[in-house]
Amino acid sequence: MIEIQNLTKTFGTGAEAFTALSEVSVTIRQNEFFTLLGPSGCGKTTLLRTIAGFVDPTSGTMTLDGADVLASPPYVRPVNTVFQNYALFPHMTVAENIGFGLEMQDRPKAEIKQTVGEMLELVQMTPLANRATSEISGGQQQRVALARALAPRPKVLLLDEPLSALDFKLRKEMQIELKRLQSETGITFVFVTHDQEEALTMSDRIAVMNEGQILQIGGPKEIYDHPAERFVADFIGETNFLEAELVSVDGEVAETRLPSGKTISTRAASGRAGAGKVTVAVRPEHALLEPPGALIDGKLENIVYFGTDTHYHVMLDGGARFVVRRQNQPDAVEAYTIGDAVGVSFNPGVGQVLRD
Amino acid sequence: MARSRSFDVRRQAGFPAVAITCFILLYLPIILLVVYSFNAGKSIAIWEGFSLQWYVSAWENEKVQDATIRSLIIATCASVIATSAAVMAALATTRSPKFKGYSVVFAMINQPLMIPEIVTAVALLIFFAMIKVATGYTGLWYLILAHSAFCIPFAYMPIRARLQGMDLNLEQAGADLYGTPWRVFRRITLPQLWPGVLAGAMLAFVISLDDVVITEFVKSAGQDTLPTYMLGQLRRVITPEVNAISTVLLAISVALVIAFYLLTKSGKPKQGDVQ
Incomplete structure (x- = not known):
């Protein structure tokens, strides 16, 4: 599905150079809930943004379904993102937000209307379709951001710490909700978090990152029971x-x-x-x-x-x-x-x- | 946390006196100007009763009509040109990674605010004189272009402020959702930038409408704008007609400011209605 080989990203030059990603190689499979787990500054968000197309890697290759996508701008890649602060368009209603991607793809009006309806249904937001995004709660904004990113049916959904702004109880609910959406839509999810518990409960596989490197990739049980490195063992549990x-x-x-x-x-x-x-x-x-x-x-x-x-x-x-x-x-x-x-x-x- | 009393500037000794003096200096002359525009007599200093005659006289004065129309044409064209240029400049200085010579560009955009107006006026006079000789064109475009140039920084500032305050994630979300750069600008950036654009355009309009120095130097014969006409009038006998025109200009400015305030207020999403 996504094949990443020796990806390196260095910000700045000379003495101020900072290596955010260092020789990262990972394969993310079709229909997988894949989590990038690590402390802040470990490079997980940079990796996510590279997949989305917002970061140009210094070196390395990346293919999506066998096609090289590194040269493509974000608006061409069949990949959508749920942003950490949701980034809902404040001048559009809930329904307009959800339909935006389809509209940009020049899908027929009738199809947009139908898909938006389905998405509203999927995230249980149908009664609030015509609300302004400032008139709904944080948890509801979260659902709209999800629906907006899912509506164009991307091959991969990228989630950048989407639950970190929610309170504890809502976060628990959304964890289950995300898992449900992933299995219902069959879309590959790449999820970024620094919360080990979140990673363990939701993921099919976890990549533990630190200082720009992937230290270990494996299922939650494998990572927890058999940590390969001191950092992994220490960071998780x-x-x-x-x-x-x-x-x-x-x-x-x-x-x-x-x-x-x-x-x-x-x-x-x-x-x-x-x-x-x-x-x-x-x-x-x-x-x-x-x-x-x-x-x-x-x-x-x-x-x-x-x-x-x-x-x-x-x-x-x-x-x-x-x-x-x-x-x-x-x-x-x-x-x-x-x-x-x-x-x-x-x-x-x-x-x-x-x-x- | 209780507000510290010692930091309340209103409690400082002498504050009321200074404040009142400032307000009097600022507004008393303007109030007097407005009051005497309704004077029945010919004097701008001796009150002889209420009348609208000077408004009527200004309205019927063909030279005033002519200058007003010219002022409005110039201000409209100049604010449109300056605002368009300012939007592009603001995008370039806020949405591109810091480039070499960034501060030079920034300084150059704001140059008209720092260079003495009289210098610009003389420079333009000489420059346009050369073009006039070369082309023979003596139309209104010299004034429109000159006004556009000095209006750019005024339009630029509110637009840039608005762009800087905008969430960059929104534009990224637009690009992520298959929006090409142009469509993202039109559907995401511009709708949110709109209050800034309006503010910039209104500011540019008022600044252009008000300009005397550059206009006086650049205008060809018979190209009086309202302010230069009024200046010309002052050299002769001053009548309350000038007061009447000034009052109308003042009313337009105040109306624009209020309109802008209301526009930006209603444009903001209502917060706190639900949850």
């Missing part, structure tokens, strides 16, 4: 990092020796060298709190109650901190107190050896 030594690697299974001297099998990216110091990432909810004598021993430093779960902060004997998260059960009696000697363990295959 909470993670414990353990210094360890690689004993042996067999395909994706790596035997690692922890500072406690015990060895455990963990996952590693295939093709990894079989020796040296490594970092192993373990999610707090994948670890268990046990009596001393477990995989790694330590001292319980703090217990933090969160309602749905409880966090146990353990100071490991090697000097590192480790958090274990346990789901709360009704009427459970707290078995540990702060200061107890405890042990931490996790199952084979749970830990992930990170790329350096």
Whole structure:
């Protein structure tokens, strides 16, 4: 669908040059909900704007359905954008906004009217068709922006942090709504966000970006359970990092020796060298709190109650901190107190050896 | 947060006196001018009763009619030309990436505001004299072009301000939705720019209508505009006819300002009606 190869974008020249995208390569598939996730300034919006045609890359190639589109101006590309601040035309009504793209494509009047009607229906805005865009709420403006971008039936819909301006409850609703629209229309969605939870709940695949590079591409579960790099593991959810030594690697299974001297099998990216110091990432909810004598021993430093779960902060004997998260059960009696000697363990295959 | 009293300029010592003096200096002469335009006598200083005779006399004065028509033609043409040029200049200076020599261009557009008018007038007089000799044309276009030139910065400023305040995303959204640059300009930029264009055109119109110095230098024989006619009259006997003409000009200016205010106000989307 969209094939991006070695895309680089540098703003400015000389000492002031800033590389927003550095050798980015990614393939976005037909009918996919693809998310670009990263902190602000990571290059995700620049990548989105390059696909839309508002940014001219310094080097690299990009094809859409096999055709080179880099030379085409935005108004030729079969790609539409939902802008972060919606960018609704203030001098047009809701219906006129939605029909604008079709009008610019010189579609017949009857067809425009019909499509606008369908779009209003799709986003449940039919009763407000003739309102001015300033007379509707933020959530409604969001729906109009979506309908406007979907009306010309683009091959790809680009969404630039479209939910960031909405309050929490509305954001949750719109997440479900977006997912529904994507499956109903069958259009490829490329979604930009810095909100990891949003990315995990909505995406078919996620590309995690930092400093102009894509660090990892994969499904939400893959990204969460098997982060390839320290940045990915850190940015998405909470993670414990353990210094360890690689004993042996067999395909994706790596035997690692922890500072406690015990060895455990963990996952590693295939093709990894079989020796040296490594970092192993373990999610707090994948670890268990046990009596001393477990995989790694330590001292319980703090217990933090969160309602749905409880966090146990353990100071490991090697000097590192480790958090274990346990789901709360009704009427459970707290078995540990702060200061107890405890042990931490996790199952084979749970830990992930990170790329350096 | 309570407003700090010490920062309220109206409470500073002497503020009322200064303010009142300024208002008197600004408006008292104008009020007197308007009042004496209704004088029944021939004097512009001694009140002899109410009458509309000077308005009638100005209305029936063929020279006034002639000068008025000429003033309106020049002001209309000049404001249209200046506004068109100003729209293009404003687009070029706000919608293109910063180019080399940007500040030079910006300064050149606003040049007529900084160069003494008399210098421009003399320069134009000499320049147009050369063209007149070469072509033999002595029509109104010299005045229209001269007025267009010095009206451009006045038209440019409100248009540029409006363009700068506009959301660039809107134009990008237009391009994203298959609008070619020209169609985006016509359907997205221009409709929102309209109040700025109107403001620029009205300002240019009033400035052109009011000009004396450049017109006096550039005009050919028999090409009096209303202000130069009035100036000519002052050299002879001053009658309240001049007051009457001035009052009408004042009324036109005030009407234009009010019209502009109402136009831009109704053009704004109503906010806060629903949600």
